[in-house]
Amino acid sequence: MDRKVLDVDLDGVCADYTRAMADWLIRQGRLPAGRYPVPTTYEMTEADGWPFPDAADWLAAHTAAETDRLYARMPVIQGAPEALRELDRAGVDIRIVTHRLFVPGHHRLVVADTAQWLDDHDIPYRSLCFTGLKDSMHADLHLDDAPDIIMALRAAGEPTCVFDQPYNHDAPGLRIRRWDKEGVETLLRLLGV
CATH class of the missing domain: 1.10.40 (Ribonucleotide Reductase Protein R1; domain 1)
Known part of the structure; x- marks a missing residue:
């Protein structure tokens, strides 16, 4: 498949x-x-x-x-684990892409804490990538909240959906407002699943 x-x-x-x-x-x-x-x-x-x-x-x-x-110790955004498990069951490969490795000397701690947090919240993923160059990674769809990353992904021709936050209301294009049934359906539709 x-x-x-x-x-x-x-x-x-x-x-x-x-x-x-x-x-x-x-x-x-x-x-x-x-x-x-x-x-x-x-x-x-x-x-x-x-x-x-x-x-x-x-x-x-x-x-x-x-x-x-x-x-x-970060709180999880409501509904994210359940929605990501639903996407995984629908046949979507989830690749976690985060830019957390920007403090020198902390990489081992950050990677371990990130993996622990994902496991603690039972979030499914096939790959865990740490990069600030998200626009260099090809995916069928990207989901991000950072306005500069969204613009870079779109400039690179990568299909991108905005996760709604108060600081990105000016970012144009498709968005999901929360991790709920409508958000999952929107992502599945954009992915063609």
Whole structure:
């Protein structure tokens, strides 16, 4: 059987990076308890309510959070595991494609925590790829939330669906709003399954 390949991003699509980072900042005393800023731009340094005056401060906080097992503890985006299992049963090869290896010296921890998180949430996948060059990977369909990645994939002629987030409302084209029956049906339709 010829299975279709769906490239799926993790952070902002399956894993709630925003919530995980806010939880970590609350534990560090950098955000008040219960305060969860809603990013209106992809870069947290630009979004209202985040305690990062610049990109260097965000990177320092992210690096510390990574060391504190950020990727192993992230909340799952509601419905993602169930939807991905349904797609797998329908004959879709799920390839996880994430750009998490950007902090030197943390690669082993990040890869292990990512694999642990996927196993803990029973998310099926055939391949696990760590790359920032997602537009160099061919797939029948890509699902991502990052506006710059979406634009790069489309510029490369790769079929791309947007996973809806407050910071990507300006990204044109097809999107799914959540991991529900309608979202799964949309992805299956786009894949021709």
